[in-house]
Amino acid sequence: MPDVSSDREYRRRALAKIHIAKKELGLSDEEYRDLVSSAVPGKQSAADLTDGELRLLLDRLAELGWRPRLPRVAERPLPPMVWKARELWLQLHRAGKVHNPSWAALGRFTKRMTGVGDLRRLSVKQATVVIEALKQWLERVE
Template identity: 35%
Template sequence: MNPTAAIHVAKKQLGLDEDTYRDLLGRVTGKRSAKDMSHAERQAVLDEMRRHGFKAGSNGSRKRLEGRFAKKLQALWIAGWNLGVVRDRDDAALIAFVRRQTHIDHVRFLVDAAEARKAVEAIKAWLAREAGVDWGEGTDKPAWLREPGAQIAMAQWTILANAGVVDRSFYAFRAFVEERAFRPLGQMKAGEWRGIMNTLGERVRKVR
């Protein structure tokens, strides 16, 4: 794969929106378009994207399940994998879980919001109970910590701290995120937590 194509695969894999993607290019090379870069500049961009979690050889994203509520369910299932709670990340395991909760054979047949809520809330309750995820959205929390990705990352950090792998302090967590993020903690966008969760997930699965 040529570097330009690899950059676009990495953009998709990391879940970068257009503004964040352009900001990254500009920060690394001073240019906001990959087509204007030299080969060395494109390689520098790829190196930066790898540092933030891009895995070469991936097709850029996990195949999406069909269905009105499939995207949310799949995201929660992968969050469970990254928290060391879900042992089988395959979609077949998610489908089986949804079947047990709703008695509906496949997520593509899950069209009723009330039925979908049963499965969503069951996964969230599982992750809260087994991994300590705090799903609260109260105004006492900073805005960034009301994002599900941030809530999952905080739970991952606590798991690692309890295992003696990382410093428990908030300052250590913030430093970790900001070293790998494309912007300060308070300016993180929802999609940008994906790379953080995946990076922490590799470490969490080793200790759980």
Template identity: 40%
Template sequence: MTSAPFASARAQQRARLIKIIHTGRRALGMDEDTYRDLLAAKSDGKRSAKDLTTAQLQLVEQHMRASGFKTVKPASAKPRESRKLDTAAESTKARALWLWLHQVGIVRDPSEAALAAFVRRTAGVDDLRWARRPDKVIEGLKIWSARHIPAVLAARFARMQSAGIVIGEGSSDSLVSAVSPTLNPSSFKALQRAWEYLDKIETQQAGAATVATSQQ
């Protein structure tokens, strides 16, 4: 019994061959009688391509190619012209924020194309410079990321504690409040400051370890 995937593959092969044969007929300028006679000659009398077996269709294709028929690959699409990188203040700020979020682990793709896709979803334009209020796009990026930073901040806090690094707070939530006591702890700025505080601690720990190693 023929399996479904195998039968599907054979059907696709037949459809491809029939399409090639029809293209070959037009390319070679075959009239109706000549075309039907060719099918019959390669299939013991069958005069319709849909009645031929896969092997018989391949014989017809081979005959057409021997007669000068060649399939032409479609021309590849013209590559999109690279857009000059915008150096305006708002675009630079957005790009720096996008790259920082990639470093944090929230943005998976740090490319300009990925940033442009975010701008397109939020502002309906392909480039931040074309947005009516680019500051609103940046603010939207901060609001979106603030929903995800607490989870990655907590995970980093736990990893540092497990590594024996002294942070001085019992949890990532208390750290946010301690670093930015006057800010809303769920705001982007407060969360970013807490992350940067952990950066500072890790840098200090790495420096101390290097000094200790050099003195041994």
């Protein structure tokens, strides 16, 4: 049986995104209704759309150049401890011990060490574990 609460949550989020996009694109009510009917013929309101039709409308908004903003956590600046881990990671790359210097690769390493792959979500204790592991690895290399 489908999870009705998750369907409602998807619908709520999709409608919120659509109305944010309308505002950010500067669409008038008439332009918005025209857009809805061009994405889903015969309908003029997002409230009347099925989940699949909501996806079509979101795709149409993306074609017009609208992009959803990053979640707030993604906007947060990285803490200094993360930059320290990054510098150690790059030193290991320069030493030839890390093949991929990307943030994503460091995130995968961090996930193996702490269970947390998003560097912005590391606690001080978890960041310390990662930094100490990278320091020890660097000492073994030198």
